[in-house]
Amino acid sequence: xxxxxxxxxxERYSRQIMIPDLGGKGQIRMRQARALVLGAGGxxxxxxxxxxxxxVGVVGLVDSDRxxxxxxxxxILHSTLDLGREKVESAKEKLERLNPEVEIHTYAxxxxxxxxxxxxxxxxxxxxxxxxxxxxxxVNDTAVGLGKAFCHAGIVRLQGQIMTVIPGKSACYRCLxxxxxxxxxxxxxxxxxxxxxxxxxxxxxxxxxxxxxxxxMEEELLVDRLLTYDAKTVKFRDIEVxxxxxxxxxxxxxxxxxx
Numbered sequence: 345x346x347x348x349x350x351x352x353x354x355e356r357y358s359r360q361i362m363i364p365d366l367g368g369k370g371q372i373r374m375r376q377a378r379a380l381v382l383g384a385g386g387x388x389x390x391x392x393x394x395x396x397x398x399x400v401g402v403v404g405l406v407d408s409d410r411x412x413x414x415x416x417x418x419x420i421l422h423s424t425l426d427l428g429r430e431k432v433e434s435a436k437e438k439l440e441r442l443n444p445e446v447e448i449h450t451y452a453x454x455x456x457x458x459x460x461x462x463x464x465x466x467x468x469x470x471x472x473x474x475x476x477x478x479x480x481x482x483v484n485d486t487a488v489g490l491g492k493a494f495c496h497a498g499i500v501r502l503q504g505q506i507m508t509v510i511p512g513k514s515a516c517y518r519c520l521x522x523x524x525x526x527x528x529x530x531x532x533x534x535x536x537x538x539x540x541x542x543x544x545x546x547x548x549x550x551x552x553x554x555x556x557x558x559x560x561m562e563e564e565l566l567v568d569r570l571l572t573y574d575a576k577t578v579k580f581r582d583i584e585v586x587x588x589x590x591x592x593x594x595x596x597x598x599x600x601x602x603x
Contacts, residue, residue, distance in 0.1 A: 418540030
């Protein structure tokens with residue numbers, strides 16, 4: 345991949361190249377970056393869309409599901425014509441149509457203890473758009489073990505939450521929530537509902553966190569903080585999260601990258 349930007353690329357990305365914190369150097373860094381989006385659903389769709397639009401060089405998509413009618417209210421990369429298709433293939437088609445320069449890798453599998461490290465290892469930044477606690481803890485533990493930065497998010501009804509983790513430097517998901525809650529204690533979107541635009545809001549923030557990381561804005565990332573959003577009252581709340589020295593995932597780690 346050439347380092348220089350072509351005249352067409354400069355025109356395509358001109359509005360973000362104009363931003364002092366990004367510029368041409370930031371755009372080149374994005375072209376060399378690799379982002380993995382876990383889940384091609386409510387969070388993953390807007391996140392992947394904006395990463396591709398911004399010109400991130402490689403975007404990976406992980407999802408084992410197929411498109412269902414109930415998905416279309418919030419999963420913006422899929423349409424009625426995609427019903428029954430693998431979500432990763434449906435999403436890949438739309439992203440390549442949006443920006444043919446971006447390389448899209450698909451994994452039509454469910455993330456598991458057996459494949460998580462292999463899938464996550466080649467990427468620079470992970471966006472967790474999963475919809476269950478078991479996967480969220482798996483993502484955290486694997487990313488921390490590999491020294492991979494990632495952005496956690498969760499949504500339900502009219503609310504969302506988000507935080508970014510830099511292994512070895514910030515608190516991780518397990519510093520905040522030590523273990524998954526008992527089954528059935530906390531309702532998910534399928535059980536409690538979700539307003540589609542909430543997924544768009546939080547997924548877009550996840551994409552922004554990834555872009556900031558790629559262009560070198562680490563000091564401005566959402567680390568050691570949990571940002572919550574209540575759409576009913578239109579209020580954001582910033583909650584401090586402290587790194588736990590006894591954390592089973594990151595306690596005592598230097599971000600060296602071993603599970």
